[in-house]
Amino acid sequence: MATVTASGPVRDTGIGALLRHRVVGKLLLLAVAAAVLVPIANAKWASGAWPDALTVDLTEPFGKVSDWIIDNRDSHWLFTYFFGHISNAIVLSVRAVYLVLLAGGWAGVVAGAALIAWRVAGVRLAALTAASFALCGLLGMWVPTMQTLALMVVAVLVSVVLGALMGLAAGLSDRIFRLLRPVLDTMQVLPAFSYLLPAVLIFGVGVPAAVLATVIYAAPPMARLTALGLRGADGGVMEAVTSLGTTARQRLFSARLPLARKELLLGLNQTIMMALSMAVIASMIGGAGLGDRVYQALGSVDVGAALAAGIPIVLLAVVLDRVTGAAGERLGADHATGGNPWLTGGRGWGLAAVVTVVVAVALRLADRLDWPETWTVNIVEPVNTAKEWMVDHLYTGVPVVGGTADWAAHFTTWVLDPVRDGLQWMPWWSLLLVVAALAWLIGTWQTALTAVLAMAGIGVLGVWDKSLDTLSQVLAAVAVTMVIGFAVGIATARSARFERLLRPVLDIFQTMPQFVYLIPVVALFGIGRAPAVAAAIVYALPAVIRITTQGLRQVSPAAMESSRSLGATSWQQLRQVQLPLARPALLLAVNQAVVLVLAVVVIGGLVGGGALGYDVLYGIAQGDLASGLVGGAAIVCLGLMLDRVTQPTERRVKKGA
Numbered sequence: 001m002a003t004v005t006a007s008g009p010v011r012d013t014g015i016g017a018l019l020r021h022r023v024v025g026k027l028l029l030l031a032v033a034a035a036v037l038v039p040i041a042n043a044k045w046a047s048g049a050w051p052d053a054l055t056v057d058l059t060e061p062f063g064k065v066s067d068w069i070i071d072n073r074d075s076h077w078l079f080t081y082f083f084g085h086i087s088n089a090i091v092l093s094v095r096a097v098y099l100v101l102l103a104g105g106w107a108g109v110v111a112g113a114a115l116i117a118w119r120v121a122g123v124r125l126a127a128l129t130a131a132s133f134a135l136c137g138l139l140g141m142w143v144p145t146m147q148t149l150a151l152m153v154v155a156v157l158v159s160v161v162l163g164a165l166m167g168l169a170a171g172l173s174d175r176i177f178r179l180l181r182p183v184l185d186t187m188q189v190l191p192a193f194s195y196l197l198p199a200v201l202i203f204g205v206g207v208p209a210a211v212l213a214t215v216i217y218a219a220p221p222m223a224r225l226t227a228l229g230l231r232g233a234d235g236g237v238m239e240a241v242t243s244l245g246t247t248a249r250q251r252l253f254s255a256r257l258p259l260a261r262k263e264l265l266l267g268l269n270q271t272i273m274m275a276l277s278m279a280v281i282a283s284m285i286g287g288a289g290l291g292d293r294v295y296q297a298l299g300s301v302d303v304g305a306a307l308a309a310g311i312p313i314v315l316l317a318v319v320l321d322r323v324t325g326a327a328g329e330r331l332g333a334d335h336a337t338g339g340n341p342w343l344t345g346g347r348g349w350g351l352a353a354v355v356t357v358v359v360a361v362a363l364r365l366a367d368r369l370d371w372p373e374t375w376t377v378n379i380v381e382p383v384n385t386a387k388e389w390m391v392d393h394l395y396t397g398v399p400v401v402g403g404t405a406d407w408a409a410h411f412t413t414w415v416l417d418p419v420r421d422g423l424q425w426m427p428w429w430s431l432l433l434v435v436a437a438l439a440w441l442i443g444t445w446q447t448a449l450t451a452v453l454a455m456a457g458i459g460v461l462g463v464w465d466k467s468l469d470t471l472s473q474v475l476a477a478v479a480v481t482m483v484i485g486f487a488v489g490i491a492t493a494r495s496a497r498f499e500r501l502l503r504p505v506l507d508i509f510q511t512m513p514q515f516v517y518l519i520p521v522v523a524l525f526g527i528g529r530a531p532a533v534a535a536a537i538v539y540a541l542p543a544v545i546r547i548t549t550q551g552l553r554q555v556s557p558a559a560m561e562s563s564r565s566l567g568a569t570s571w572q573q574l575r576q577v578q579l580p581l582a583r584p585a586l587l588l589a590v591n592q593a594v595v596l597v598l599a600v601v602v603i604g605g606l607v608g609g610g611a612l613g614y615d616v617l618y619g620i621a622q623g624d625l626a627s628g629l630v631g632g633a634a635i636v637c638l639g640l641m642l643d644r645v646t647q648p649t650e651r652r653v654k655k656g657a
Helices: 015-020 022-044 059-072 077-121 123-138 142-172 174-189 192-203 207-231 235-243 248-259 261-285 290-299 303-337 346-365 380-393 404-425 428-442 445-460 464-494 496-511 514-525 529-553 557-565 570-581 583-607 611-622 625-646 650-656
Strands: 002-004 010-012
Touching: 059 192, 059 625, 077 123, 077 142, 077 192, 077 207, 077 303, 123 142, 123 303, 142 174, 142 207, 142 261, 142 290, 142 303, 174 207, 192 207, 192 261, 192 611, 192 625, 207 248, 207 261, 248 261, 261 290, 261 303, 261 514, 261 611, 290 303, 290 514, 290 583, 303 380, 303 496, 303 514, 380 514, 404 464, 404 514, 404 529, 428 445, 428 625, 445 464, 445 625, 464 496, 464 529, 464 570, 464 583, 464 611, 464 625, 496 529, 514 529, 514 583, 529 583, 557 570, 570 583, 583 611, 583 625, 611 625
Parallel strands: none
Antiparallel strands: 002 010
16 A cells, blocks of 8 residues: 655555565565475474484594694694794793793882883872782782783783784785684684683693683784774875875875874773783683682682682783773873873883882892782681671571572572573474574574574584573573663663763773682572573673663764654653664674673583583593583584674664664
């Protein structure tokens, strides 16, 4: 049925218009495909289990490859002349940085870090830096902190160099940009756990494997932001520089790189934060330092020891994030005013260097390089005592509300178990159809094909049930995260005061490495799948809240004013104007929630989460790299599938916007 508008054009308002809608057309095609395929698949494969005939046992091939690498690591030319030199260079670099930190003494390191923060970010952050490093010593974690810092320095330098080179190539070449983009996209959605086993397979357990895994995980942000900065250079400036007859190299160093300074520093910030997060996780494969202390403490459920090592990790994360973030803001302000005195002020940097050297030499002459043992505070016993009190008084039997252990048990019984059992009951082919439908509805047939192949790869690997167990934890955690995140995000978007109160909390939570979230949940909920889900929820919430708030606040003021003039209430404005117009941001929040939740659910294998995370952990701990690699490959497939199912294409988002 067609109608004629006042201006004359004919507008189709009937069934024809509905059928021409892209989503409706896809749904009809899916319905037809399901009507044909479902009876056939149900007749051949009625059970929910993945067929054994479609499973490929990779344990034996992986085992043979692992055995060959172990047997030839000291003799084959690939290791002796290539990987061996890389391994030696990493070990020597980390050891050199560590010895320099120790030679500077505790006061030299504190003074040097504070002076760098002062030159880069100001007096307040210098004081925060000095207090944070001093607190690391007070907790008795000075040496582990220096070990983590040494590993991080080397990993960040390598990550920045590799990321900058990749970003430089992608920023100057469209072809390389198109080639690198899917690779970087995939690398950034994979959980950190999936990087551990390939590193162990090549280098064995030790510092080189830890550094390699950290570099692979931390380099993509630098590459992406470098490419973004170079490709986003102001066209007018580039035209003016080109008109002066400059060469490509001159344009790069005199225009593109200076214009991309803020993006480059943001890339450095993100690389540092991801390197710290991964360096802590890499303690599982031989990276010494704070992460190893947390890992060993979690293994014995020693909450006090885990917290004593976890606090310095949080302090390092907060200091590094604040200093590099403040440097970026100051760089932007200096660039706007035409100067950059904090980098070009040579006298200030010279003074900082002289003071640091003087303090270090004075400590060496006084033989006071090590942190004084009398200046330490033992929090392990008090924390464990408090944890025991919680076990006795808060875990169970609390009137009316019940205890934390009761909450965990109820969540497992009423949510996690039914979701897992439901997924494992569904026929495998029906899950593939659901994945294909979801990916195609919000994307294209290419994204649907990728998602289906990734999901099918899990079955081929022979870990279908374990993967569905992990998937059930992810779905439950994402559902809780989205409910809480959207509610808090809406409240934050509507109240500037509430946002100011919440901002420092979100800042701290977003800078904490994934590993640290396991400590409080173990103290509160004990061991099991529910604590792993709780840690994943807390880890993903800050990103969801911030993306939701930003999306709602970026809704056109004209649209809000128009709805207000029509007499719409606040609830009507939210439901009929803000949420529909903020849909792209809300979809992005869902995607980020899925990626972040998966990253921590997998690590939850350390605290009884089981499933794929436990397989990887078992493979690393027992040296069974074949089982660990199968679990790691399944995690990669699961992460890729979830990303494609929740990541709309640019065309789809723009149309919905």
